[in-house]
Amino acid sequence: MTTEADRPEAASxxxxxxxxxxxxxxxxxxxxxxxxxxxxxLLDVDGMTRPELELVMHTTDxxxxxxxxxxxxxxxxxxxxxxxxxxxxxxxxxxSFEVAxxxxxxxxxxxxxxxxxxxxxxxxxxxxRTIEALGADMLVMRHGVSGAPYLAAEVFGGAVLNGGDGWxxxxxxxxxxxxxxxxxxxxxxxxxxxxxxxGDALHxxxxxxxIWTLTAMGADLWICGPSTLLRGYEAWAAHGAAGRRFTxxxxxxxxxxxxxxxxxxRIQKERMASGLLPSLREYAARYGLxxxxxRAASPDVVVMHxxxxxxxxxxxxxxxxxxxxxxxxxxxxxxxxxMALLYLLAGARHGGGNA
Amino acid sequence: MxxxxxxxxxxxxxxxxxxxxxxxxxxxVSGGVLERVSWLEGTAADGIGPDGxxxxxxxxxxxxxxxxxxxxxAETVATxxxxxxxxxxxxxxxxxxTTPAIDEPGVVARVRAAAAVSGSPVRVLxxxxxxxxxxxxxxxxxxxxxxxxxxxxSDDGAPVQAAALLHNxxxxxxxxxxxxxxxxxxxxxxxxxxxSEGYVATVLGLRGWPVAAEAGAVARAIAVLADVVRDVxxxxxxxxxxxxxxxxxxxxxxxxxxxxxxxxxxxxxxxLTDEWIAGxxxxxWEAIDGDGSARDPWAxxxxxxxxxxxxxxxxxxLRSAEDAAACLAALVGGTADAIGTDHAPHTEVDKHxxxxxxxxxxxxxxxxxxxxxAAVDAGGLSLARAVEALTTGPARVLGPSAGVVPGLRVxxxxxxxxxxxxxxxxxxxxxxxxxxxxxxxxxRELRGxxxxxxxxxxxxxxxx
Numbered sequence: 001m002t003t004e005a006d007r008p009e010a011a012s013x014x015x016x017x018x019x020x021x022x023x024x025x026x027x028x029x030x031x032x033x034x035x036x037x038x039x040x041x042l043l044d045v046d047g048m049t050r051p052e053l054e055l056v057m058h059t060t061d062x063x064x065x066x067x068x069x070x071x072x073x074x075x076x077x078x079x080x081x082x083x084x085x086x087x088x089x090x091x092x093x094x095x096s097f098e099v100a101x102x103x104x105x106x107x108x109x110x111x112x113x114x115x116x117x118x119x120x121x122x123x124x125x126x127x128x129r130t131i132e133a134l135g136a137d138m139l140v141m142r143h144g145v146s147g148a149p150y151l152a153a154e155v156f157g158g159a160v161l162n163g164g165d166g167w168x169x170x171x172x173x174x175x176x177x178x179x180x181x182x183x184x185x186x187x188x189x190x191x192x193x194x195x196x197x198x199g200d201a202l203h204x205x206x207x208x209x210x211i212w213t214l215t216a217m218g219a220d221l222w223i224c225g226p227s228t229l230l231r232g233y234e235a236w237a238a239h240g241a242a243g244r245r246f247t248x249x250x251x252x253x254x255x256x257x258x259x260x261x262x263x264x265x266r267i268q269k270e271r272m273a274s275g276l277l278p279s280l281r282e283y284a285a286r287y288g289l290x291x292x293x294x295r296a297a298s299p300d301v302v303v304m305h306x307x308x309x310x311x312x313x314x315x316x317x318x319x320x321x322x323x324x325x326x327x328x329x330x331x332x333x334x335x336x337x338x339m340a341l342l343y344l345l346a347g348a349r350h351g352g353g354n355a
Numbered sequence: 356m357x358x359x360x361x362x363x364x365x366x367x368x369x370x371x372x373x374x375x376x377x378x379x380x381x382x383x384v385s386g387g388v389l390e391r392v393s394w395l396e397g398t399a400a401d402g403i404g405p406d407g408x409x410x411x412x413x414x415x416x417x418x419x420x421x422x423x424x425x426x427x428x429a430e431t432v433a434t435x436x437x438x439x440x441x442x443x444x445x446x447x448x449x450x451x452x453t454t455p456a457i458d459e460p461g462v463v464a465r466v467r468a469a470a471a472v473s474g475s476p477v478r479v480l481x482x483x484x485x486x487x488x489x490x491x492x493x494x495x496x497x498x499x500x501x502x503x504x505x506x507x508x509s510d511d512g513a514p515v516q517a518a519a520l521l522h523n524x525x526x527x528x529x530x531x532x533x534x535x536x537x538x539x540x541x542x543x544x545x546x547x548x549x550x551s552e553g554y555v556a557t558v559l560g561l562r563g564w565p566v567a568a569e570a571g572a573v574a575r576a577i578a579v580l581a582d583v584v585r586d587v588x589x590x591x592x593x594x595x596x597x598x599x600x601x602x603x604x605x606x607x608x609x610x611x612x613x614x615x616x617x618x619x620x621x622x623x624x625x626x627l628t629d630e631w632i633a634g635x636x637x638x639x640w641e642a643i644d645g646d647g648s649a650r651d652p653w654a655x656x657x658x659x660x661x662x663x664x665x666x667x668x669x670x671x672x673l674r675s676a677e678d679a680a681a682c683l684a685a686l687v688g689g690t691a692d693a694i695g696t697d698h699a700p701h702t703e704v705d706k707h708x709x710x711x712x713x714x715x716x717x718x719x720x721x722x723x724x725x726x727x728x729a730a731v732d733a734g735g736l737s738l739a740r741a742v743e744a745l746t747t748g749p750a751r752v753l754g755p756s757a758g759v760v761p762g763l764r765v766x767x768x769x770x771x772x773x774x775x776x777x778x779x780x781x782x783x784x785x786x787x788x789x790x791x792x793x794x795x796x797x798x799r800e801l802r803g804x805x806x807x808x809x810x811x812x813x814x815x816x817x818x819x
Contacts, residue, residue: 046558046653125707145709146549146560147663154661166711168560208560232557239554239651 023058026066027074030347037344041153041160044169045212053178053216059340060179066103067336077104077346083136085127086163087113087143092307092331093163097140100338109136128152138345159345167203173306174209176337178217180330181261184302191218196255198287199265199314200229206306207265211246221246224255225287228276252287259297263304264289264315280313290316302326357476357813359387360769367408367773372743373762379403382410382763387812389769406776411742412761413445413770413810415749417619418511418595418695419720423469424462425454430700430790432466433473438789440477440808440815442721443772446759447477451484452512458484458495460503476813480757482507482536485524491516494523501531506757509536511595514572516542518579525583529590532756536593539572539602540671549711551672555629558653559662561710564672570601577609577616584615593752594618596697598671600681607690617752619695620682622726623717629673631795634658639679640733649676665706665713666795683735686744693748696723700791718791722782724774725801732802768812778804
C-alpha cells in the first residue's frame with residue numbers, strides 16, 4: 001500500500017508558491033473550470049506571456065499533486081481522444097505524453113510514422129485529416145521539419161500540441177525545464193539568475209524554446225558552444241527586443257563563471273561529417289560539462305540535460321548523477337507539465353480558444 | 356482569337372519611358388494601331404493625374420516560368436499568358452527549366468505552338484538552356500537555339516556550376532549576340548537551406564540560406580565575364596533575381612568598371628521580407644527603421660498571420676528589410692536594370708506541404724505591378740523609373756536582336772496597359788488567372804487595378 005507519506009519526493013519537492021485564483025481543480029473536466037487559457041493549440045512558446053507561463057506552472061503543481069496520489073489518475077479528460085504522431089524517433093517525449101494523457105483518462109492512439117501510411121508517401125495534410133476522421137480530439141506531433149505542426153493545425157479541427165518540430169520549437173520541454181528550475185531555485189524565481197545553455201544550439205529546438213521562456217521569466221541567459229554551432233544566434237541576440245536579451249559566446253569559461261544553471265545539449269555524431277566540429281574528443285575537451293568545469297559555476301548550480309545524453313561527450317557521467325543534477329526530475333516533471341498542457345488545451349477546446 | 360483593339364479613345368496619365376515623356380494625354384487606337392497620342396495641356400488636363408488612370412507601354416517580363424512542357428498541372432503557356440495579360444505584361448520571356456528543358460529547337464517550337472494555339476496576343480520569347488538538360492555538363496546547341504529565335508541562355512533554377520563552363524557559355528553566347536542569364540547561387544552553401552540566414556531564420560529554426568551563396572556566385576560570374584570580354588567584347592552577363600545588398604555591390608562595381616553586366620530584381624524581393632515567414636504582412640519599406648536597420652516583428656506586434664506559409668518559400672529566399680531596401684535603391688540608382696517577376700507557379704501538391712519540403716517559387720506575374728506601385732506610393736521610387744524598369748529596362752537587357760521595343764509609337768500596333776491606380780482589388784485564388792495560386796498576397800487588398808491590356812494591337816485582357 002502506497003501512501004502520501006511514502007512519496008516524500010513528490011509531496012515535498014513541489015514548489016510552494018501562493019496559488020492564485022483561476023488555477024483549475026484538475027479532478028474535474030476543464031469545461032467546468034474558469035481558466036484564463038486562450039490558445040487553441042500549443043505550437044510555440046514565443047507568444048506566451050508571463051501570466052500564461054505562470055498558469056501552466058500552477059496547473060502543473062496541481063498535476064504533481066495528482067501524481068503523488070496512490071492512484072495517479074483523474075477522470076478529467078475521459079472520452080478525449082489523443083493521437084500521438086511522431087515522425088522522428090523519440091522515447092521520453094512520446095512516452096511522457098502517453099503517460100500524461102492516460103493519467104487524465106484520455107484514450108490514446110500512438111502512430112509511429114514508419115508503421116503507418118506515411119511511409120507510403122502520404123502527405124502530412126492527408127494524414128492529419130485521416131487522424132481527425134478517426135475521431136482524434138487532440139494531436140501531439142513531432143516532425144523533423146520546422147513549422148510542420150502549423151500545417152497540421154491548419155487542417156486539424158482539434159488541438160495540436162507540438163512535441164518538437166525540426167530546429168524550431170519544443171514547447172513542452174521548455175515548460176518542463178522552467179517548472180523544474182522553479183522547483184529548484186530558491187524562491188522559485190529565475191529573475192537575474194545566470195542560466196547557461198551549453199552545446200549545439202544551431203540544431204536545437206530545446207535551446208530556441210528555452211530562450212523564449214527563460215528570458216520571459218527574467219533569467220540572465222547565456223548561449224554557449226563552438227561558434228559553428230551558434231550560427232545565427234548573434235543575429236537573434238542583437239535584435240533582443242522586448243526584454244529578450246541574452247548573451248552568445250564560444251568561451252565556456254566566461255559562460256560558466258558563477259552560473260546558477262547549466263543546461264547541456266546533446267551533440268550528434270553527424271555534426272562531424274558536415275564539418276561543423278573537428279571531433280567529439282575536441283568537443284568534450286573544450287565544452288564537455290565536467291566536474292572541473294563546473295567548479296567555476298555557483299556552488300549550488302543546477303545541472304540539466306533534455307536527453308538523451310551522450311555521457312562523456314557533452315556531459316561527464318559523474319556530473320549527470322551529481323546531486324546538483326535534476327535530469328531525472330526533468331523527466332518526472334515532464335509528465336506533470338504535459339498533463340497540464342493537455343488539460344488546458346482541452347479547456348480551450350470547449351471554451352472556444354483562438355490562437 | 357482575341358479582338359482587335361478598335362475605336363478606343365483613352366485618357367489618362369501617360370508614362371512613356373521610350374520618349375521620356377510623362378503627363379496627361381489622350382490616346383486613340385483604331386484597327387489595332389495606335390493612331391494618336393495627344394498630350395493635354397491646361398484645362399484639357401484637368402482632373403488627370405498620376406493617381407488616377409495610368410496608361411503605360413505594355414510591360415516586359417524577362418523571367419517567367421510557364422511550366423509547359425512537362426508540368427502543365429502547375430501552369431500552361433495559355434494560362435501563363437492569361438495571367439501575364441491580367442498583370443499588364445505584353446511580352447514575356449520564358450525560362451527553359453521545363454521537362455524536357457528548352458535545350459534544342461524542337462522544344463522552342465513546341466512552346467511557340469502552345470502560345471499560338473492559346474490565341475493570346477501576348478508575345479512569347481524564349482530563353483534557351485545553357486547546358487544540355489540544364490545539367491551543367493555540356494553546352495546546349497546554342498547556335499541552333501539562336502537560329503530558332505531564343506533571346507538569351509539560362510540554366511535558371513540552378514546556376515552554371517562549373518566556372519569553366521560559364522566562361523565558355525558567355526563567350527559562345529556573346530558571339531551569337533545574346534546574353535547569358537545567370538542564376539547566381541553557390542550550391543555548396545545552400546544545401547537544405549530554407550530561409551535567408553539571419554534573425555528570422557534563426558528564431559524559426561529554418562536552415563540558413565546565406566547571402567554569401569549569392570554574392571559569391573555574382574562575384575565569380577563577374578570575374579569570369581571580365582576574362583571573357585577580353586576575347587569576346589560582345590559577351591554579356593545578366594544576373595537574374597539578385598536579392599542582396601552584397602551582390603548588388605559587386606554589380607555596381609562591375610558596371611563602374613565598364614563590364615557588360617546587367618541585373619534584375621523581383622517584385623517580391625522589393626516588397627516582401629523574410630519576416631513574412633514569421634507571420635508579418637507589412638511591406639519591406641515598413642519593416643525598416645529610420646537608421647536603415649530592420650525592425651523586430653516579434654517586438655512590435657506585427658506578426659499577424661500564421662508562420663511558415665509555404666507560398667513564401669522561394670529561391671533566392673526573401674531577405675532582410677535591409678536587403679530589400681538595397682534592391683530598391685539599386686533600382687532607383689540604375690544598378691538594377693529591370694524588374695523580372697520570376698513568376699513560378701506551383702500545384703497545391705507541391706506547396707501544401709511542410710515548409711522545408713515545399714517547392715521554391717511565388718506565382719507573381721499578376722501582382723508584380725501592384726507591388727511596384729506600392730513602392731511608388733511609399734515614395735521610394737519614382738513612377739517613371741518604375742515603368743522604365745518594367746518596359747525599356749528589360750528591353751535593353753535583351754538587346755536589339757530580340758526586337759522588343761516598348762513605347763507608345765504612333766502608327767505601330769497598340770501595345771499598352773491601362774491601370775486604375777487608386778482602385779483596389781483583393782488577391783484571391785479565383786482572381787488569379789495563373790494556375791499557380793501560390794501567392795503570399797492571397798487575401799490582401801492591393802492598389803492598382805489593370806483595366807485593359809493591349810498586345811500587338813489586340814485585346815489581351817479587359818476587365819469586366
